[in-house]
Amino acid sequence: MTSFTAEVFQNEFLPAGADTVDAVVTVQSTGDGVVGTGRTDAVEMIVIDTSGSMQEEGGRKMRAAKAATQAAIDTIDDGVYFAIVGGNAGAYMIYPHEGLAISSAGTRDEAKNMVNRVQANGGTAIGTWLKAAGYLAGLRPGAIAHCLLLTDGKNQHEEDWVLDGAIASCVGLFQCDARGLGSDWDIDEMRKIATALLGTVDIIPRPEDMEAEFTRLTEAAMGKQIGSVALRLWTPKGSASEFVKQVAPTLEDLTHSAQSVNPLTNDYPLGSWAGEEERDYHVRIRIPTGNVGDERLAARVMLVIDGVDQPAALVRAIWTDDERLSTRINREVAHYTGQAELAGVIAEGLAARDAGDQATATVKLGRAVQIAHQAGNGDTVRLLQKVVDVDDPATGTVRLRRQVDKADEMALDVRSTRTVRVNRG
């Protein structure tokens, strides 16, 4: 069995007249990853770019992609439905010939053989690839479906609206981890896919890094046995959720994924979960202000696990004229507010740098170094150091580097939404 708990971190004391309540909600799963009577069907799909560009560099990228896919196939558990899809200007089945195969030693060997025979040529039409995955996932309704999507290029052979439509048609059908190989792909396109499909986005800078990443992602997908978890928020009459964000392990704005349950209650889908996981969410709610001395609920937090809801925690508001209480800073809220600012200044700094505005870029990326240094984002500091020379991390004094590797800049951009958890020690 797996049980879920939620814990609220907030300063519930508000000064007179205040109407904004901030809280960090930590959701934790503990147990073996099984909910209810038993294991749900799982679908694993690997969609690899087989466009002509994969054949460049003497076929090095294609060979690495094949090896990575074969390694990923080896990690698919027995009994899991799976398929390997090739992508170019269209989408085609690499294995099985049609539909989904059931994983066994035999089918995995057949799949690996078919992967060996793939030829790279043609264009890039990622929306079409996603639609193929959506079709396959739809063959096993109710299953926990996961897709690993690899591209090395931009979505050149279809209009943006085709990709957008394809993404929308896949929401709720499967979760997608999107990976870009090298530095010729478009971060915004891949981030759009991962955000909508509740997955992650990242760069794989070199072909030889692919195998480890594919194996890690497929293993992680095998561990996610709880198909559907949602954060359910009741907020009082006259209130509004200003935002609902996942803030750890990565920053994801969930505000617009709200599904109305009733006029006061919304569900925010959190995707599939493993048996031992912890994620943090930052919610900001505006409620009608109360009188000094009043206590009101700003939110009832519930968790919906495979359609069954359970009460979890309360977000409260207590109005006081005691400034010692109302001016207290909640550590969790402050930490994640800082993490959100960090992601924001990195994006702004890189955009300014691209536009040739060196002054703004220096200020923003300097601020990023300062926040990352203070909050303990060691990985982010290292990524920043490939773009700027740091004179003093404490004050955020930096100089822009003249020579920056494109892949390093993309890594900083795409990983800017990775957060560190608040230190609760």
Add this chain to the structure above:
Amino acid sequence: MICASCGEDNPDDAKWCEACGHDLLSVLSPPCVACGEREVGPDGYCLSCGHKQPAERDHQEYREGTVVAVSDRGRRHRQNEDAVAIATTAGGVAVLVVCDGVSTTAGSARASLRAAAAARDLLVAGIDAADEAGADVTADLPELLTRAVAAAQVEASASVDDQELVSTSVLATTGPAPTDHGGPPSSTFVAVVATPDDGDVELATAWVGDSRAYWLGEDMRRLTPVDHELQGSLIRWLGADSVDPTPDIETVRMSGPGRLVVCSDGLWRYAAEPRELDEVVRRLMEDGRTGLDLASGLVDFANDAGGHDNITVALWSNSPDWAPGAGDGDGDDEADEAGNEAAAVVGDEADEAGDENEETADDGG
């Protein structure tokens, strides 16, 4: 749906009991005190506006014979740790006990409640026994008060074992727990026995800590001339860790009509001198307030001044115009609405003054 009042089995959609007229919905969910919606969640918050429903002890009003009392959470504290126990004996003697639970120790709400009730019960029993024996009650009062304080000390100390601390909701939430400095529950104590005698009154007072009693009339005085505190900290209190639970006891005879005010520091901090407090009382009386109305007025006065602490006031008067019941069913008073059924005043019959009545905060346990 089974009627909680008479046991009649009603149709599921019935709102009122077909046999006795009882409001069936009220059993399920009383209306929200803030918005009036009949939807209060099991967590104690309104399902519509989110307002926290008052705890039983947040605001309570009592009338026992000629004595009235109001206890209120105030504006700052998250719970009411004050307690009050009052009675009018068969012989017309008024007993007023106020205990102020020390909010820096968890469980003090229980300690104060148990201490006040124990002292009141012992005093009433002792006075009744003396009456029946035809003895002069007033002569025995210092000794009786000493025993009452000892009984209160036993109860306050025993409450250290109460694990039934007042929880604010059924669900786990974080945030500062009631500040607990680690000590066992503790409480202050003040009790006054008022024996009317031919237009005058004999007042016997016992106190431990900084709760006070005042006589306000033609002649006015503090019945508790010293507070047991030093530089803002209590030096005497009741409870398991009390180093000195000894009461001071004083008796005095006051002539003519006046008003007896027994209160926690949540009131007197805003009007400490007898003359200041008398001014507040007189102003309220000029507005036509008497009895419970007057007690509520004093609580409102303290809340308007900031309500920094729990506020408890018990009142009695030997004045001919004293009407203890004034304020009953006064639905337009916000404080009244915030109160709940357990705090409602019992007994409206005019002849009840002759009965022995007792009431204390129902501890709900």
